[in-house]
Amino acid sequence: MKQKTFLFACGGTGGHVFPAVAIAESLKKFGVEQISFAGRKDSMESRLVKPRFEFDEISAVPLHRGSFMQNLSLPYKLFKAVQSAKDVIKKRKPDVVVATGGYVSLPVVMAAGRMGIPVYIQEQNAVAGVANKVGSRYAKKIFVTSAEAQKFFPNTETQVFGNPVRELPKIETLPRPKEFREGTKSVLIVGGSQGARGINVKMEESLSAIAGRTDISVVWQAGAKNVENIRERVSHIPENVTLTAFLDNIYAYIGHADLIVSRAGASTLAEILAFGKPSILFPFPFATANHQEFNARVVEKAGAALVELDSDPNDLWNKVQTLLLNEEKLNKMAQAAKSIGMPDAADQIAKTILDAEC
Missing domain, CATH: 3.40.50.2000 (Glycogen Phosphorylase B;)
Structure with missing residues (x-):
């Protein structure tokens, strides 16, 4: 042949x-x-x-x-x-x-x-x-x-x-990041190398509420250009929040997160779904033809994600807490993600x- x-x-x-x-x-x-x-x-x-x-x-x-x-x-x-x-x-x-x-x-x-x-x-x-x-x-x-x-x-x-x-690594081969403390629920906030302004703003507004939930570990990847500015504006980053510009071995964080907060670009979504992870999606509002919101709505319709727009009232941390407290809902979202994600x-x-x- x-x-x-x-x-x-x-x-x-x-x-x-x-x-x-x-x-x-x-x-x-x-x-x-x-x-x-x-x-x-x-x-x-x-x-x-x-x-x-x-x-x-x-x-x-x-x-x-x-x-x-x-x-x-x-x-x-x-x-x-x-x-x-x-x-x-x-x-x-x-x-x-x-x-x-x-x-x-x-x-x-x-x-x-x-x-x-x-x-x-x-x-x-x-x-x-x-x-x-x-x-x-x-x-x-x-x-x-x-x-x-x-x-x-x-x-x-x-x-x-x-x-x-x-080809993605198997979750069992990935070490649990030390920032995800043992015995806590783990949340990954990821905005890409440049960060996601809409997510960052809502996270800043939520820090005082996050500080009260020591049973939750948050890794907040805010982007290289944003970390120092955030530290200057915020007098105290809670101990259960890790603020970082980049993440080495991003798959370890995705694999061990109980919930992921992210933009809705096609490649990012594909990896979240391939890992079978529930998510809260914030579509980039200036994406061509608003395609990120359409991407996010497809995943939301399938039951694998919640969607919040940058322009919506800030309900980010309320959504995070509500999902983490509802193990059945979280598991159903994970199953839905696995069903539409095709690694x-x-x-x-x-x-x-x-x-x-x-």
């Missing part, structure tokens, strides 16, 4: 790149050797991908939702970007193209589709991105993370899988593509 050659296209944010890398790693596990990526020069995708896979640089043009003036020059720029993508395709000669979104992926999808190369698209969010919606006409199949996302692709075959994540989504997607193309 001829060894298949795969070309991946993704970029812009880690939310697009990480799923592509996860699927590529699964393909390698199943014996695929010829895998390369296409993306922009000096970009996030180049930094994340180059240590693992061969990488070709292509030109790309941003896609602006609903902006006529910003998109006025789009046809000319997109034509040049598609030509750039064709050059990479001629060089790599892929049998299959896999795209996971970001505007850099669209020229590759268009070029491959026009050249008769099978295209598979993976959409991470409950609201489909512009590149994936436009590129869907060239796709053989689109992998989505929820039934809600299927409606954005009415003319293309879709299949619902979880969001692909890298093997990358493997399932890779197998589906290989079954169709080999």
